Amino acid sequence: MTLQQNFIEIEKLFGKYNLSTQDVQKDIQHMNDFKVTTPIIGGFSTGKSSMINAFLDQRLLRTNITAETAVPAEITYGEPIVKIVKDNQQQLITLEDLLNQEYSIHDTDFIQIQLLNNELAKLPTIQLVDMPGFDSGIKAHNTAIDQYLPKSLAYILTFAADEPVVKESIADFLKELKLFEVPVYVCITKADKVSEDVLATNIQSIRTSIEKLLGVAPKKVVAIWSKKNKNTDGLQEILADIEANSREIFHKKFTALQQQHAKTIEQYITEMLKGTELSVSELDEKEAKLLKDIEHVQVKIEREQERFEKQLDGAISAIQMKIEQELHNNKEALQTQLMRGGDIQSKLNIILRTAVTAGIKEEFEPKLQQHIQKLTHAIQLDIPIDTSIQLDDFKIQTDHLMKELAIKALPLILGAIGVALTGPIGGLLLGIGTLLAELFFKKKREDELKAEAERKVTGEIIPFVVQEAGGLVGRELQQYTTTIHEAIQEEVGKQRDLLQKALQDVRKQKENEQSQQEDLKKQLNADLQRVRGLLYDTVGSV
Ligand SMILES: Nc1nc2c(ncn2[C@@H]2O[C@H](COP(=O)(O)OP(=O)(O)OP(=O)(O)O)[C@@H](O)[C@H]2O)c(=O)[nH]1
Ligand SMILES: [Mg+2]
Structure with missing residues (x-):
């Protein structure tokens, strides 16, 4: 079957058990719109x-x-x-x-x-x-x-x-x-x-x-x-190369998503099946335990998130120092641009982008990576073996979430820097440029002009840019971290709701006739086979 057909099959199963199809539908949409x-x-x-x-x-x-x-x-x-x-x-x-x-x-x-x-x-x-x-x-x-x-x-x-x-x-x-x-x-x-x-x-x-x-x-x-x-044969050759890579990426990405969704239903059905063997009071007990376990996990997660937020301050300062260092390293080039009336904005743009990109790669990403590992670890260690949470699935879901989010951080911050350069920083530069032009008209001597340019770069431009760009990087990284943390909480909540729903659904069935309960078991077993088929069917094509 193709990936598309597998996704439709999965969507049907979600619908059959009254599970929200929203996430599956979103992925089907992404699959249809996929372009590199x-x-x-x-x-x-x-x-x-x-x-x-x-x-x-x-x-x-x-x-x-x-x-x-x-x-x-x-x-x-x-x-x-x-x-x-x-x-x-x-x-x-x-x-x-x-x-x-x-x-x-x-x-x-x-x-x-x-x-x-x-x-x-x-x-x-x-x-x-x-x-x-x-x-x-x-x-x-x-x-x-x-x-x-x-x-x-x-x-x-x-x-x-x-x-x-x-x-x-x-x-x-x-x-x-x-x-x-x-x-x-x-x-x-x-x-x-x-x-x-x-x-x-x-x-x-x-x-x-x-x-x-x-x-x-x-x-x-x-x-x-x-x-x-x-x-244009050469271009055709290049594009064929890129298309081949792109299909491979498509296939990897959506196979992983397909498996993630299939795991979700597998988990739901497995819980239901286990539940059919339990009495109503045992089911109640299991639900209470589930809620308690998850609450415990949530506390652990919150603790790790707080630890990371403290570390984040250090990473932000390190990036801010990098920005300042990079500006000082380029002081003379900035002075020259200023005196020539050249494009100082473009120069600042590339200095800031280079410093911020390197800073995030070196100072932020490794810490984020470690944070995710610790989160996964915390979750795994803390849950008793017999719990209903299947940890592998949890890991798959957070990993995927991280990858989707991680790629978005840098462009967001760089975009904000572009805005600052044409906004507040641009305003300052314009003022200083005008001032130097006036000095030039007053026919100041070359060395006096140079001294003035140096004072402006060191005394005004660098401190202001450090303050603006540094503050901005701090705010954006904090915002970004909050987004990730909220997404993780949401993911945990979804997991809890899914398992709770399985327990509650099966309990409702207990009121039915014995024969109906047997029918349900048959249904569940049949659907479990279908899902497992999807889980291991990783051959699909674009
Ligand atoms: N002799 C020759 N002239 C070319 C070739 N390709 C483009 N030109 C000419 O180069 C000029 C610019 O071509 P464009 O295709 O507009 O270049 P562009 O890179 O899209 O330009 P921008 O979008 O403005 O940056 C035009 O006058 C074209 O006719 C070529 O293969 N051979
Ligand atoms: Mg063009």
């Missing part, structure tokens, strides 16, 4: 949109546009539909609009395109994203990471064959990707513009630069061209 995002990133006019058009053999995306009019375009296989999205509001447009109208980043967050296209049909689990030229500032950078990283399996970078340079903005981006260990593929575009020899040299030089920045070699480097006898 693959952003295509590169400098302005490197030929990203032309490459996608050539690959799809269809004039779909506007090419040769100004930076202002570039918005991310998400492309997937499916019934034709085009939407523009702003602040979660959607508006339908036509394919002609897409080609002829200008959509600006100021009034569109992104465009969603669903197409019935032969090439896309081979990539059912991929969502390609044509990103705006990467030189268009902080926003493109942040969107590429914050919005797409949690859903991305790989990034495709483009470089034009006649301009084989890795610009600073892309270099910064690669340094950040390095921390996330996301595979990177490279398309050298416009290969028709250079000779074969030049192409070979340029491919080599880009490969080397990227390897230096990423710490590992790109997964594949291909050359393509979208003009005159176009050839």
Whole structure:
């Protein structure tokens, strides 16, 4: 049976025993919408949109546009539909609009395109994203990471064959990707513009630069061209590779979820079956014991959560110190930017993102990992052997929960930093910039200006940024921890309700005729076989 069929079977069983089907339905929805995002990133006019058009053999995306009019375009296989999205509001447009109208980043967050296209049909689990030229500032950078990283399996970078340079903005981006260990593929575009020899040299030089920045070699480097006898075989090869990985991820993820749901019903039915052998008073006793055991577990969990919350303060201070250190390490670069009237905001953006990302990986995640282990351990140790709670199931459910949540923390915090940079921090920078410009007009001497810039960076910018960004990281991590803790409590509550319901359901049956009770037992045994079949049926396909 396919995974989809298994899920439907599970949903039916949940319904049959009056268990809430909400979680199963949510997962079925996720399964139907499953896509792995693959952003295509590169400098302005490197030929990203032309490459996608050539690959799809269809004039779909506007090419040769100004930076202002570039918005991310998400492309997937499916019934034709085009939407523009702003602040979660959607508006339908036509394919002609897409080609002829200008959509600006100021009034569109992104465009969603669903197409019935032969090439896309081979990539059912991929969502390609044509990103705006990467030189268009902080926003493109942040969107590429914050919005797409949690859903991305790989990034495709483009470089034009006649301009084989890795610009600073892309270099910064690669340094950040390095921390996330996301595979990177490279398309050298416009290969028709250079000779074969030049192409070979340029491919080599880009490969080397990227390897230096990423710490590992790109997964594949291909050359393509979208003009005159176009050839996009290289892109096709890359996407086939990503699609294969994506299917594997799909399969692992939903098999695990299927097993989790099957375990839930297995537990319910097993409890009922055991209950059929007990008397009413024994059932009452068992229910009381169950509630007491779970209460005990909850106390244990709360204690461990309190311990973690204390540790969290230490982790937050360590991250804040990292931010301060990183800013001091980059003091001179900041001063220079300030004096030149350069883009100090972008510089601060990359400093903060690097410090926060490294800080969370080093200071927060290991502690979180340990916390989860201790939680699982606390739960396992504290429950008497004969208890009705099946600990393995519990572990599966919390593990899964953690994985889902863990990937969300960093992009959330980085997103908040982006907002602070354009908000309060941006305000301060603007004031200081204006002040220095005035000094410059008053023809202060170079060394006086330099001293002033130094005072501003050390005395005002760094302390303010440390305070703003540091406070923000603290608040976000605390919020995030609360969310996790609430989710765990909820999970424990669900488990308790499930087992309690099993005991109560079976007790109700005790009032029935003997023959009806025998029928119920038969039913339960038959359903148990079905569930076990699902539990061990892990072969499914997309
Ligand atoms: N000779 C040649 N020109 C190309 C090729 N691909 C793109 N171009 C030209 O390069 C210019 C930019 O192409 P786009 O596809 O708009 O580039 P882009 O990367 O999507 O640009 P932005 O979205 O603005 O960042 C256009 O004038 C294209 O005609 C190619 O393979 N060969
Ligand atoms: Mg484009």
